[in-house]
Amino acid sequence: MENKILSVENLSYRIGSHWILRDVSFSISRKEFVGIIGPNGAGKTTLIKAIVGDLEVYSGKIVVSGKIGYLSQNPDRKRDFPIKVREVAAMGLYGDRGILRPFRKSDWIRVDDLLRTVGILDLRDRKAGTLSGGEYQRLMLARALASDPDLLILDEPEAGVDEMGKASFYRLLESLKNEKSIGILMVSHDIGMVFDACDTVMCINKTLHCYNDADSITPEELQSAFSSDLDFFIRSRDHFEREHHL
């Protein structure tokens, strides 16, 4: 498909004799928001690492058609580091495919545009370490957007963010997806938000247990993925029943 920006075929990864991922295949298109759910230790972060190029040896094939913007799990955050919000966002313009020359005025205008897009332009001169969890998350998003990615990957972006903050962050992702015509792949433990915000939900537990429209996934499919995490399964089932008025 022309719109496809990520294709993963038969991805397997093991450490010694222990399989972390087995035969995982899926693809993502532009304007598709995919949520990855699964119990602790299911291999979600490992899958992301393989896609962003942080795993050295795996079997299978991963094809990315374009650039990736990546928000890692628990980004390193030093409260006393004296660097401004604007400067942190500007770092996204450097890197492999970024600029390698001194900053120009037009670059700062671009940085301010990004901060405006994520809703924190008024904080641009604050020290990054003084931001709240939700504000910092938006700053990381601005930095990831700086390279104009085709695929945005987020690993548990909701850590330390309250319910209102999460909901508005997911709305922001939804609008970015359409405005910039990007694909989004997000790992999350917030099952309710994933079912509400994502177009497609992927349940993983070493293997792919389901990969379908958020509206079509059944409790049985969730149970097969979450059999080792009963609490997570019950939350998923409760959400499903609420959504389908059972």
Ligand SMILES: Nc1ncnc2c1ncn2[C@@H]1O[C@H](COP(=O)(O)OP(=O)(O)OP(=O)(O)O)[C@@H](O)[C@H]1O
């Ligand atoms: N470098 C490593 N050495 C040994 N085991 C590892 C290594 N990296 C990951 N693992 C194991 O691989 C499995 C999958 O880890 P991964 O971090 O991908 O899970 P996850 O689904 O993201 O979990 P969580 O929801 O808890 O963040 C876990 O059992 C983990 O302990």
